[in-house]
Amino acid sequence: MPRALIEAFDHFGLNIRQGWGMTETSPVGSITSIKPNLLDAPMETLYAIRARAGLPLPLVELRIVDDEGKELPWDGVATGELQCRGPWVTGGYHNQPTDPEKFTADGWLRTGDVATIDSEGYLRIADRSKDLIKSGGEWISSVDLENAIMGHPAVAEASVIAVQHPKWGERPLAVVVKKAGKEVTPGELRELLLAHFAKWQVPDDFAYVEALPRTSTGKFMKTKLRQDFKDWISNTPE
Numbered sequence: 001m002p003r004a005l006i007e008a009f010d011h012f013g014l015n016i017r018q019g020w021g022m023t024e025t026s027p028v029g030s031i032t033s034i035k036p037n038l039l040d041a042p043m044e045t046l047y048a049i050r051a052r053a054g055l056p057l058p059l060v061e062l063r064i065v066d067d068e069g070k071e072l073p074w075d076g077v078a079t080g081e082l083q084c085r086g087p088w089v090t091g092g093y094h095n096q097p098t099d100p101e102k103f104t105a106d107g108w109l110r111t112g113d114v115a116t117i118d119s120e121g122y123l124r125i126a127d128r129s130k131d132l133i134k135s136g137g138e139w140i141s142s143v144d145l146e147n148a149i150m151g152h153p154a155v156a157e158a159s160v161i162a163v164q165h166p167k168w169g170e171r172p173l174a175v176v177v178k179k180a181g182k183e184v185t186p187g188e189l190r191e192l193l194l195a196h197f198a199k200w201q202v203p204d205d206f207a208y209v210e211a212l213p214r215t216s217t218g219k220f221m222k223t224k225l226r227q228d229f230k231d232w233i234s235n236t237p238e
Contacts, residue, residue: 003051004151020053020125024102024109026088030054030062030123038120051147053115053123060086062123063108064115076118079126079139083108114141131222133162133172140172140201142222148196149174149189154182157212159220160203163232171234172203175225177212205234 001018009016019031032054034046041049056062064072064080072078085108092098103109114126126132126141133140142160149158157177162170178184186206193202207229213221 001051002147002150003047004147006050007047017050018053020113020123022111024090024111025060025084025086026090028057029060029084029086029089030056032122035120049122052118053125055121056084056123057086060084060089062117064117069104074117074119074121076116076122076124079114079116081129082111082113082115082123082125084111085109131161133160133170135162135165135170135172135200136168138200142172145172145174145193145197145201145203148193149176152184152189152192154179154184155189156180157220159212159222159225161222161225161229163205163229163234165234171205172201173229173232173234174203174206175212175229176206176208177210178208205232207232 001016006016006018017032019028021028021030030053032050032052034049035055038045038049062082062084064078064082066072066080072080083104089109091102091109101110112129114129114132116124116126118124125143127143131142133142142162145160146158149155149160155176156179159175160172161175163173165171174189176184176189189206190202213224213228215221
């Protein structure tokens with residue numbers, strides 16, 4: 001959930017708590033709460049915590065691993081595949097065979113999410129592995145860009161996908177829905193993002209649409225967006 005949305009609800013006295021889970025975790029794996037030792041932290045720190053996916057529930061274990069399966073440190077920086085295990089974590093259905101690729105050899109569920117975990121144990125979902133953008137050999141999180149763009153007062157929704165680039169392989173394209181009666185230029189959105197991201201991470205292209213396609217559960221349907229913009233070729237300066 002974008003931090004800007006959490007702050008907006010605070011304005012109306014509504015305390016938003018978010019979490020993470022999937023069908024296989026039955027269904028919740030983590031939820032946000034403020035640890036006692038952090039209750040007096042600065043407001044900036046508290047908002048950063050509330051914008052994460054929270055702490056693992058009791059009996060749920062989490063870890064992040066690299067491409068070789070090596071476990072990564074909980075430092076809030078290292079990014080890898082999120083894996084989990086617990087007594088109610090499952091990878092299959094009754095009387096149906098379980099996909100062996102769903103679990104590691106030592107029994108951890110491969111979630112398909114890419115995440116970081118900080119030293120306090122707070123989980124941050126960086127992206128789905130299939131939605132990461134690989135530009136010039138470097139990974140870019142579509143979720144981080146989306147949340148930042150949706151913090152602009154003129155933006156209702158935004159989804160970021162990978163499009164072709166003749167040199168870098170892929171570049172991010174931001175597909176934006178403006179709020180009714182509001183205007184925002186690509187230049188203004190780039191300036192917003194440059195305050196939080198390296199220049200090479202910031203989209204060079206912005207497309208404006210009336211609405212974003214959604215799945216039955218309300219998530220952005222990125223498969224449809226990728227199909228709609230499959231012929232878009234980014235012309236990022238080399």
